[in-house]
Amino acid sequence: MSAAEPPPRTVSVIAPCRNERDHIVDFCRALTAQHLPDGVTLEVLIADGRSDDGTRELLVDWCGRDARFQVVDNPGRIVSTGLNRCLARARGDVIVRMDIHTRYASDYIAQCLAALQRSGADNVGGPWVAQPATPEGWPAAIAxxxxxxxxxxxxxxxxxGYEGEVDTVxxxxxxxxxxxxxxxxDERLVRNQDDEHNLRIRRAGGRIWQSGRIRSVYQSRSTPGQLARQWRQYGYWKPFVMRKHGQAASWRHLAPGLFVGLEGVLLLASALSDLALAGFIGLGLLYALAVLATAVLVAREAGWALLPRLPVVIGLYHLAxxxxxxxxWADVLRGREPDPAFGRLTR
Structure with a gap:
């Protein structure tokens, strides 16, 4: 979509969901409050992954009262199958993906359209901004x-505040x-399907663009256990993306696994070598110091009351x-199919 092209007439919002009874109505209500450019109409396709908590009934009721909304059945129950089901039904000139747990500025869609027009990119989005469920304790430290x-x-x-090209958005x-x-x-991916799609775009010569004017806030996980399960899943699915494309999207996707793997090797070797034991302890201490320094930097901006929890949270992000x-990688190298356990909801 270049600057010379006319603005879209229809924008299709696509959103996967499963068991979102407590959030789905607020999400739909927020979409009706979007301030769209003149001449732009909205359609909303929500792919329900066979919810069993009452979400489907709430969606059907909402769609019966607002013809812009449609329920799309998602028997695959995962994000990628839901997105593709919505894409197959979408009529819009522009596709906007939205998440049920995210809150959006009233001009979110308008700013997305403006960024497309301004950049001519193949995909645009805003920064990933976390908002805690409560302003203190573990949720605040995690965010x-x-x-x-x-x-x-x-x-x-x-x-x-960043505006420009990025690896993913x-x-x-x-x-x-x-x-x-x-x-x-890619419907084989339960997680990281967005990273893989963006990598595919970039490998074909396309561009991904981020704009700070596209504003939203994502509700992060609330407990250390939820956080560990979420990031363990993100880490698990990344090797399957790398296997498909023969490369990582960024070096930062490799660093946590290399660190955990090296520490594991040193720990096993320490039974036979004092040098390996010293390496295990030394590397661990260096990492602990780095975590503590990072915790201080984060607490200086977010509040010193969070400092006691931050080292635990930072460690969980990396180690999980x-x-x-x-x-x-163990499953990839052995030629195994992905473990279904890494597709379970983490909230």
Whole structure:
């Protein structure tokens, strides 16, 4: 979609969901409050993954009262199959992916369209901004650590003010022609299907664009256990993306697994070698110091009351992702199909 092209007439919002009874009505209500450019109409396709908590009934009721909304059946129950089911039904010139647990500025869609027009990119989106369920305790520490580029290995996706090209982007907004050129989402992937799709676009010469004017907030996990399960899943699915394309999207996707793997090797070797034991302890101490320094940097911005919890949270982000990566590589190298256990909901 170049600057010379006219604005779209129809925008299709696609959103996968499963067992979102407590959030689905708020999500639909928020979409009706979007301020769209003149002449642009909206259609909303929500792929329900066979919810069994009352979500489906709430959706059917809402769609019966607002013809812009449609329920799309998603028997595959995962994000990628739901997105593709929505794409098959979408009529829009532009496709906007949205998430049920994210809150959006009232001009979110309008800013997505403006960024497409401005950049001519194949996919645009805003920064990934975390908001805790409560402003203190574990939820606040998890959100604060998530927002730190130090924790994320320098990922620009956490930078609220950045405008420019990126490796991948939160959610996404595409000209319909982008899917015609690059295809839909890989249904073999339960997680990381967005990263894989963006990698596919870039390998074909396309561009991914981030704009701080596209504003939304994502509700991060609330407990250490939820966080560990979430990032272990992210780590597990990354090797399957790498196997498909023969490369990582970024070095930061490799670092946690390499660290956890090296520490594991040193620990096993320490039974036979004092040098290996010294290496295990030394590397562990260096990492602990780095975590403590990062915790101080995060607490200085987010509040010192979070400091006691931040080292635990930062460690979980890295170590859970690294452990998941090693499990993913083990299955990839043995030629196994992905373990269904790594597709379960983590909230």
């Amino acid at each position: 604060a650590a998530f927002q730190s580029r130090w924790v994320a290995g320098g990922a620009r996706s956490r930078d609220r 939160y959610l996404g907004c595409w000209p319909r022609a982008s899917f015609d050129r690059h295809g839909g989402f 992702y690294g452990a998941g990566s090693l499990q993913g």
